[in-house]
Every structure is written in C-alpha cells, then in structure tokens.
Amino acid sequence: MIKEYICIVCPRGCRVNVDENLNVSGNQCQRGKTYALNEMKSPTRILTTTIKTTFQDMPRVSCKTDKAIPKSLLFAAMKIINQMTIDKSMYIGDIVIENILDTGANVVLTKSIKESTNEEIYFSD
Numbered sequence: 610m611i612k613e614y615i616c617i618v619c620p621r622g623c624r625v626n627v628d629e630n631l632n633v634s635g636n637q638c639q640r641g642k643t644y645a646l647n648e649m650k651s652p653t654r655i656l657t658t659t660i661k662t663t664f665q666d667m668p669r670v671s672c673k674t675d676k677a678i679p680k681s682l683l684f685a686a687m688k689i690i691n692q693m694t695i696d697k698s699m700y701i702g703d704i705v706i707e708n709i710l711d712t713g714a715n716v717v718l719t720k721s722i723k724e725s726t727n728e729e730i731y732f733s734d
C-alpha cells in the first residue's frame with residue numbers, strides 16, 4: 610500500500626509517496642524523502658499552544674516546544690502544560706517546562722508576559 614504525505618519542510622509542499630518497500634517518489638529533494646520516511650516511522654510535531662497565567666490582562670500566554678516531539682505524546686504534553694500556571698514576569702524564549710516527557714524538548718514562551726504594576730503609562734509627543 611502506498612502512503613502519501615504532503616512535505617512541509619518548505620513551502621513547495623510536494624506530494625511524497627512511500628510504498629511498502631520504503632521506495633519514495635514525488636519528492637523534489639532529499640529533505641522530502643527524509644521527511645516522508647520519518648512521518649511513516651515516527652512522526653513528530655512542534656507543539657504550539659498556550660499556558661494559563663494569573664494575570665488578568667493576559668490570562669493565557671503562547672508557548673511551544675523548542676523542537677519537534679513524537680506525535681503520540683502531544684496529548685500527554687498538553688495535559689502537563691494545562692496543569693501549569695505562570696505567576697511571574699517571564700520573557701520570550703524562557704523555558705517553562707524543561708525536557709517535557711523526556712523528549713529532550715523544552716516548552717518555551719513565544720511571548721513575554723509582565724506582571725501588571727498598576728503604574729500609569731504616560732505618552733510623550
């Protein structure tokens with residue numbers, strides 16, 4: 610049985626076929642072959658989501674894994690992330706969860722979040 614994958618390595622989006630003998634066709638470069646074989650054997654994804662915060666002005670902040678993790682672990686990783694709450698100022702790139710599920714990937718913020726200070730903001734001309 611032939612399996613078809615859309616290669617997402619570059620914007621060209623080739624349709625790559627892999628047959629039962631792991632012969633690959635349709636790819637326009639070697640990266641597509643590697644991608645399709647990885648998809649067949651152990652698909653991985655970057656997990657992009659949000660984490661709860663205690664800040665009223667930003668109740669959730671965006672985050673992602675800093676590298677792809679096995680697709681089969683995405684729900685388990687989401688469960689861990691959903692148990693987290695950020696209660697202090699943090700910055701883009703800061704690690705929120707290190708080595709999630711022993712994947713070697715860290716969950717990092719993709720946006721900075723600052724504790725509300727109740728300071729008034731003045732604009733100058």
Ligand code: SF4
Binds near residue numbers: 617618619635636642
């Ligand atoms: S096979 Fe190569 S050219 Fe085609 S989408 Fe993948 S990376 Fe791009």
